[in-house]
Amino acid sequence: MQDPNADTEWNDILRKKGILPPKETPKDEEDEEPEILSHQSVVKTYEDMTLEELEEHEDDLNEEDERAIELYRQQRMAEWQATQVKNKFGEVGEISGQDYVQEVTKAGKDLWVILHLYKQGIPLCSLINQHLAGLARKFKDVKFLKSISTTCIPNYPDKNLPTIFVYQDGNIRAQLIGPLVFGGMKLTKDELEWKIAESGAIKTELEENPRKQIQDQLMTSIRTSIPTSRDNDSDDD
Incomplete structure (x- = not known):
């Protein structure tokens, strides 16, 4: 008898028709998925956080997250300092x-x-x-x-x-x-x-x-207003 969990085109058709139940997810994959989603969520979210918000969430982060956020923190601080310098004067x-x-x-x-x-x-x-x-x-x-x-x-x-x-x-x-x-x-x-x-x-x-x-435009204007030798010859004729 054909394995109902096998990845075959026929089984996919039977699942869509409701004849076979949805494919079972192995327990290991179920355990790993929340951790992956959590990490992706942190990586996606911290870019929109202020420095104060990042500090509030530090206890929830793993070592990899902390390294990424520390680099981000340094980048944000450098950008802020550069902005302060650039906007120092203005008048x-x-x-x-x-x-x-x-x-x-x-x-x-x-x-x-x-x-x-x-x-x-x-x-x-x-x-x-x-x-x-x-x-x-x-x-x-x-x-x-x-x-x-x-x-x-x-x-x-x-x-x-x-x-x-x-x-x-x-x-x-x-x-x-x-x-x-x-x-x-x-x-x-x-x-x-x-x-x-x-x-x-x-x-x-x-x-x-x-x-x-302006000088180029002026010279062009002068050249067009001065008669050429050909124009003078025509006048002589």
Whole structure:
């Protein structure tokens, strides 16, 4: 007589028809299944837990679970610390000469600092302050500062304004001095971002210098407006 528990196509048909009872599960498999499901449940669940919830469930975990959760705990802590660093700033701070040492030269190891020297009443300085406010919100891991020029550096000449100094570890890495460097009141936020990115202080997603695009468009416009020699020959005829 054919074994009703055998894995055959005929037995599967008979089970579907209700002629044979469902296949019996060996006792060993029954004993193992809850443990496997429990472990899978823990692995699936701990990723959505907070660190406090993980600690509450530590008594219910086996050694393998504990190793996995400890690695996960370390990963979550590293992510949290990285987020705290990246979100540390986000705005342009105002400083005076007395704040310079603490806020710039002692700002922190590997920290980039952007300092804008400006004066009230100079339109380009006001424009740059507006652009820097947007960049500070975009690059929150960089410290953006501004200071009235003569408050920070006594007798600093107005002809050098606006001025941007880029620091890292208290050392100047780049400097942008005077209105000609910035291109006047047509300066866009993307152009300023590109200029600062060239120093290495920020990681821009811009693929090329926005000023170059404007220059290329201008040159194209000039070329199309200048008559060619062929056009001049036609006029002579």
